[in-house]
Amino acid sequence: MPSAQVPAASAAPPAGAHPTAVLAAIAAGAAATVGLWWADTPSITGFGNWLTNAGRITGLLAGYAVVVLVALMARIPPLERGVGADRLARWHSMGGRYTVSLVVAHGLLIIWGYAVTAHTDVISQTSTLLLSYPDVLMASVAGLLLVGVGAVSARAARRRMRYETWYHLHLYTYLAVALAFSHQFATGAEFMNDRPARVAWSAMYATVAAAIVWYRFATPVRQALRHRVRVEQVVPEAPGVVSVVLAGRHLDELRAEAGQFLRVRFLTRDLWWSSNPYSLSAPVQPTRMRITVKDLGGHSGALARLRRGSRVVTEGPYGAMTASRRRRRKVLLIAGGIGITPLRALLQTLPAGPGEITLLYRAGSERDVVFREELDALARHRGARVHILAGSRRQLRYDPLSSAALIANIPRLREHSVYVCGPDGMTAAVTAALRGAGVPRRHIHTETFEF
Numbered sequence: 001m002p003s004a005q006v007p008a009a010s011a012a013p014p015a016g017a018h019p020t021a022v023l024a025a026i027a028a029g030a031a032a033t034v035g036l037w038w039a040d041t042p043s044i045t046g047f048g049n050w051l052t053n054a055g056r057i058t059g060l061l062a063g064y065a066v067v068v069l070v071a072l073m074a075r076i077p078p079l080e081r082g083v084g085a086d087r088l089a090r091w092h093s094m095g096g097r098y099t100v101s102l103v104v105a106h107g108l109l110i111i112w113g114y115a116v117t118a119h120t121d122v123i124s125q126t127s128t129l130l131l132s133y134p135d136v137l138m139a140s141v142a143g144l145l146l147v148g149v150g151a152v153s154a155r156a157a158r159r160r161m162r163y164e165t166w167y168h169l170h171l172y173t174y175l176a177v178a179l180a181f182s183h184q185f186a187t188g189a190e191f192m193n194d195r196p197a198r199v200a201w202s203a204m205y206a207t208v209a210a211a212i213v214w215y216r217f218a219t220p221v222r223q224a225l226r227h228r229v230r231v232e233q234v235v236p237e238a239p240g241v242v243s244v245v246l247a248g249r250h251l252d253e254l255r256a257e258a259g260q261f262l263r264v265r266f267l268t269r270d271l272w273w274s275s276n277p278y279s280l281s282a283p284v285q286p287t288r289m290r291i292t293v294k295d296l297g298g299h300s301g302a303l304a305r306l307r308r309g310s311r312v313v314t315e316g317p318y319g320a321m322t323a324s325r326r327r328r329r330k331v332l333l334i335a336g337g338i339g340i341t342p343l344r345a346l347l348q349t350l351p352a353g354p355g356e357i358t359l360l361y362r363a364g365s366e367r368d369v370v371f372r373e374e375l376d377a378l379a380r381h382r383g384a385r386v387h388i389l390a391g392s393r394r395q396l397r398y399d400p401l402s403s404a405a406l407i408a409n410i411p412r413l414r415e416h417s418v419y420v421c422g423p424d425g426m427t428a429a430v431t432a433a434l435r436g437a438g439v440p441r442r443h444i445h446t447e448t449f450e451f
């Protein structure tokens with residue numbers, strides 16, 4: 001796939017939602033949710049009633065938050081393009097912790113509040129609630145499921161678990177949402193006598209459910225039928241790294257931008273069950289696209305053995321580390337290891353004149369460098385500066401990505417838009433070094449290869 005011949009995607013990609021606007025919309029929804037409680041609560045008297053009302057608010061907010069969590073992961077294109085899959089995953093994980101806390105607080109406050117009001121103890125109040133109130137038992141199972149999903153997602157537990165195990169356990173969230181839904185109308189005072197509130201709440205759940213079905217299930221099937229993607233070639237690039245060239249129809253209609261990634265499912269006997277994210281390592285052509293993959297486990301390792309003609313289902317494109325983020329004329333691309341893939345595509349397509357793009361590419365050793373010839377050709381073709389920095393810091397005798405080294409080697413560093421992709425540790429260190437060198441946070445754009 002010679003780089004100089006590859007045209008950029010034909011149509012301009014649709015705009016994404018701005019992260020601040022998305023957060024504002026989420027906050028407005030939370031305020032409206034509290035407004036439901038407010039409208040239904042003329043006065044609060046007594047300690048038991050205070051506790052019960054705190055329980056109602058936390059329950060309502062939990063019911064709202066869980067829908068937001070699911071929506072963030074529904075792969076809604078404006079969110080994926082505007083906010084970025086990695087930031088959405090971070091919001092989802094942080095929001096998950098709040099949601100589980102709200103669910104637990106709701107249960108405890110309601111039991112305590114009812115117990116105080118009824119002058120009974122919390123044990124007998126718990127059994128009364130579980131056995132006599134409609135749908136509370138089902139909602140309690142839902143709450144326990146959410147707490148369980150939260151526990152397996154805690155960093156310590158997650159690290160010890162295979163990605164697939166964690167992912168499949170995570171799907172119990174959908175069951176929890178379904179189980180808890182009727183409880184909200186059966187016992188939620190805000191909804192029992194307020195039809196418009198019930199309709200609005202149901203519409204919110206139905207919209208998110210429709211988004212999940214559409215974007216996570218129907219769209220991949222539609223894309224598969226339209227594009228009929230197959231493996232065309234597997235090209236060794238370096239030890240443990242291969243490029244997979246994919247052939248298909250009308251691929252330009254995907255409107256994928258350099259810097260974005262696809263979720264790729266290879267329909268072979270071993271791999272059909274898993275859809276993994278891989279960045280486009282070259283701009284998409286109408287009948288070809290390419291990913292480049294380092295062997296880091298079962299899925300990525302198996303790609304070297306793919307046969308020509310194997311069928312492929314792609315989802316996406318996703319990701320927000322694209323040319324539209326750029327705010328400065330000068331661009332610095334910083335790649336670490338296999339993080340070169342999206343930056344290689346950006347190097348080719350970013351609109352820029354001679355001398356405006358610099359690529360710094362850190363690799364463990366000379367052997368690990370991929371795309372060396374392509375990078376040289378692109379540097380010549382685009383008038384870009386490409387610096388390959390291979391070897392450990394000890395071998396190099398300095399840290400080429402420290403603030404001091406960046407300031408010394410990149411003239412007018414502060415005037416650059418910077419794109420960073422590499423291992424999470426490196427990305428964090430480089431971001432700190434750039435901040436230390438005076439590059440504003442809003443001019444640093446990163447993509448993580450770990451969700």
Ligand SMILES: Cc1cc2nc3c(=O)[nH]c(=O)nc-3n(C[C@H](O)[C@H](O)[C@H](O)COP(=O)(O)OP(=O)(O)OC[C@H]3O[C@@H](n4cnc5c(N)ncnc54)[C@H](O)[C@@H]3O)c2cc1C
Pocket residue numbers: 085163164261274275276277278279280291292293294295296297298299300301319338341342447448449450451
């Ligand atoms: C946005 C993005 C872009 C990426 N682009 C590239 C690329 O261009 N080239 C490349 O070599 N690698 C890329 N990766 C990393 C690649 O997805 C993982 O290395 C690969 O999925 C590992 O799967 P495995 O079965 O080989 O290894 P495993 O040992 O199963 O997993 C290793 C780690 O990879 C991650 N992972 C595994 N499966 C998935 C999945 N289905 N979805 C999300 N993360 C998963 C998990 O963090 C896991 O801990 C990218 C990752 C992301 C999130």
